[in-house]
Amino acid sequence: MAKGQTNKGLTERLQAALKERGQRWTEQRQIIVDVLAASDGHATGAELVERVRQDDPSATPSTVYRTLDLLEELGLARHHHGPDGRETYHLEETTEHGHLHCRGCGAEQELDAAAAAPILKAITGATGFSADLDHLSLQGLCATCRADQKG
Amino acid sequence: MAKGQTNKGLTERLQAALKERGQRWTEQRQIIVDVLAASDGHATGAELVERVRQDDPSATPSTVYRTLDLLEELGLARHHHGPDGRETYHLEETTEHGHLHCRGCGAEQELDAAAAAPILKAITGATGFSADLDHLSLQGLCATCRADQKG
DNA sequence: ATGCTTATTGCAACGTGTTGCGATAGACTC
DNA sequence: GAGTCTATCGCAACACGTTGCAATAAGCAT
Structure with missing residues (x-):
């Protein structure tokens, strides 16, 4: 550790x-x-x-x-x-994690296993697909940028 | 249409x-x-x-x-x-969709908006992040390959 | 139709990553 | 330590995609 x-x-x-x-x-x-x-x-x-x-x-x-x-x-x-x-x-010693890339501010966020669990579960539920967290690379808008757009 | x-x-x-x-x-x-x-x-x-x-x-x-x-x-x-x-x-006329790539059989599956809805919701819930379906590109094991591994 | 403005093209060079091949050098045996 | 086998290295060429720049040509005005 x-x-x-x-x-x-x-x-x-x-x-x-x-x-x-x-x-x-x-x-x-x-x-x-x-x-x-x-x-x-x-x-x-x-x-x-x-x-x-x-x-x-x-x-x-x-x-x-x-x-x-x-x-x-x-x-x-x-x-x-x-x-x-x-x-x-x-x-690999870095714990397995996904990536979130915000197209608004360009920030890159990591997604740890705990946070990802419900997402992976939803994926399996919707598709039968068991996704690899390490290859999970999402693009979208982070919470801050979403708030900015609304404001 | x-x-x-x-x-x-x-x-x-x-x-x-x-x-x-x-x-x-x-x-x-x-x-x-x-x-x-x-x-x-x-x-x-x-x-x-x-x-x-x-x-x-x-x-x-x-x-x-x-x-x-x-x-x-x-x-x-x-x-x-x-x-x-x-x-x-x-x-773009192709409806918005994500992609699922199976590392077992190499198959590529599309993920339509309806199937993706619960996934996107889970992502927002877990991270505050609003993900773009069009950039959602997952790698993992499809249902068939998972069954094969178990069998 | 002619000329003008400037968006678009083709070219050439670059950046990132991959592949084939002959030369180098690890690891093992004696 | 010397010899052998072959994994690894460096090189050169390639594949995909991007970028800068000069030449071309699209669209507009006359």
Whole structure:
């Protein structure tokens, strides 16, 4: 739960998972995980590429994106698409959550599991569909902007 | 309501709206609207570009995308992002709807306004957020795939 | 029909992300 | 430590979409 050691635990988990699959631990991967852990909230692919290149200028976009894909496969990271279609990544240690994007003020709000529960239930009720909270990315008007429009 | 004449009505509405804004009616725009109307469901940007170029090989992607943006501004078309972040366009005459993408079987389901009502209500209740149905794009497991997993 | 104004087009370059391929370098065996 | 196997890397090219700019042409006035 503390913040300081999540990174180390992550690295260990990663090394173990890779070994088990006959895959390899490399410095690039360490850097990418570090960068991802350091960008505590969300970061776009391009941002991550740039930050990784600050630590290791020889790193290329393809490596970064491939590593991010790998982290997702291992369940250690997630990505979703913002309203403009850009990719946004975050570590799995961040609790599962959805995203609410306000088209009025541009604000991005997170939607935690507790708040989402009734929504997911409504989705299942209406459609039989069991939605993934992590891919739930809504666009609309936040409460403030709705109030502004009324006022 | 009939299917045959929506296209013509659309062109007329478009011409009127453009004139009012001091904008111009061009053959390219006619072609793009026709193509969009002909691809009855949804089409990605790249698909639309290709189809437009079959009718007019001189058309370029930038023109097509700019026209699609214009159509959205005028409220005659919409786009949303698929699970891979690709853009998908459809005419506004298609009733407003959300999208459900099943990660099990890959099927894409539409979610009409009636089915979505309780979901939107749950979203507002949980978050104060008024979500746009047209941007509602969910990923999860459809009823069939859920049953398969259980079985 | 002619000329004027300026919206639209095509081009070219860019940004983000993906893919194929040969070269590099991890990890394991001896 | 040297050799082997192959996962990973860097590069280059591609795909989708966007943007700036000069040339074209739509729409209006005469």
